[in-house]
Amino acid sequence: MRIAKEFTFDMAHMLDGHDGKCHNLHGHTYTLQVEVSGDLIATGSSAEMVLDYGDIKRIVKEHVTAKLDHAFAYFEENENECRIAKLLQEMDRKTVALPCRSTAEGIAMVIYDWLTPYLPVSAIRLGETPTSFCEYTGEPS
Known part of the structure; x- marks a missing residue:
């Protein structure tokens, strides 16, 4: 069974060295879908759930x-x-260092790595614009 929860966040980035307009500093409102998978919980208050959506949110x-x-x-x-x-x-502004370029693909892989110690992540879907997104399932490309 697979379930997913969607989030949004705003973030600035640039792709230094890129041939297109994204070499300039700019921002996006990202849409993040975190998909988790597993067996349904058998008993207790979370019976018949993969995981409580509130736990995923937290x-x-x-x-x-x-x-x-x-x-x-x-x-x-x-x-x-x-x-x-x-x-x-x-x-005193907020920054975050990434081990890769801040492409949607790179960010999706980083998010996957950040979450897998805490959640049974099966896919990360990251939308950079309303019409452009990537999906990462932990499998090498």
Whole structure:
């Protein structure tokens, strides 16, 4: 059985070195769907559930949206993005370092890694715009 919960958050980023307009600093309202899977719970107050949606909400808020919402996400190995992050940090602004470029694909993989210690994640779907999204299932591409 698979269930999912949807979240939204706003985040700024840039793709330094990209040939398109996304090389500029800009932001998105992201849509995040966290899908979890497992057997139905047999007994107790959560009987016939995979997991309580409230538990998913609490875990995603703590480990994902609290970090990303209204932050500048930057690739920790990119010199230009790090320079911008440093300036923002000096101004006491929210930043989050990522181990990859801040593409939708990269962010989805990071979110998957952040959540799998706490949830039986089967897929992360991340929408960057109303018409563009990616899905990551933990399988190498």
